[in-house]
Amino acid sequence: MRHQLAALDADVVGLQEVLRLDGDGASFDQASLVAEGLGYEIAYGRHPDALHPMGNAILSRFPIARSETRPLPAGGTDERRTVVFAELRTPHGDLPFFSTHLNWKLDEGHVREEQVRFLADAVFELAPPESSALPPVLVGDLNAEPASDEIRFLRGLTSLGRRRVYFADAFDLVGALPGYTFSRENPHAAPLREPNRRIDYVFVRGPDDRGRGEPLSARVCFDEAVEGVYASDHFGVVVALAT
Structure with a gap:
């Protein structure tokens, strides 16, 4: 992943299922390892009751002015998901950026519906429409296809x-x-025997009346192996937005 991330040269990156271990003499910070030497600041968060030491991260070439993590509703399941928010100081204005990961099971669309409603409220609160900031960007593994109610x-x-x-x-x-x-x-994905799907997204609440946030290009990335190894069980999405 680090090799391909360097080639991608993205200004901002959203990551999910990012491992961080600390305590008992053990320390491992996957986000820092991935970002090492690439000029990124990092915002990281995971659920306080997470069953596994994994969370979401934002890597930014722009200064991170503030960040916070909010737990998503679990809908009675044992999954503990979050959204990580960071306010980025870009030369074009402040950019509210959100990285999230929703419940994964195919039959938990009703839970994801709760989660996207929560996300919409969080974006509205942290990046109000009347703000002069750039249009907010929401990225992540939403585990839902475009035709689903949640998307x-x-x-x-x-x-x-x-x-x-x-x-x-x-x-x-x-x-x-x-x-x-x-x-x-x-x-990495084939053993699950799930159908091919588009379930990872870059959303933007835009464009605004100045044209900021207009999607200019989008493509799948991390979809080729490096020395026989894929970066993840998911491919990524890279997008260029007007500023």
Whole structure:
């Protein structure tokens, strides 16, 4: 991953299932290892009751002015998911950036519906529409296909809880579909025998009236092995946005 991340040369990166171990004489910080020498600041967070020492991270070439982590609703399941927020000081204005990871099971769409409603509220609170900041960006492994109610809600195509929002799905607008990010071509994913799906996203609440946040390009990344090894069980998504 570090090799491909260096080649990608992205300004901001959202990561999920990032391992961090500390205590009892053991220390391991996966985000720092991945970002080492690449000029990134790091915001990291995980659920306080997480069953595993993994969380979400944001890597930024811009200064991180503040950050926080919020637990997502679990919907009665034993999964402990979060969203990590960071406010980034870019030359074009402050950028509110969110990295998240939703419940994974195919039959837990009802839980993901709760989670996307929570995310919409969090974005509205931390990046209010009347702010002069850049349009907020929400990225992550949402474990849901574009036709699902939870993704349709984020895209403004259906209501949940008598509420409707709108975020632009960058890949849907300017990427080459189908854009699978979970693929049986990936040997890390193949053993699960799940169908090929596009379940990783870059959303932006934009463009604004100045054209900021307009998706300019989008493509799948990390979809090739380096020395026979894939970076993850998921492929990534890289997007360029107007500033």
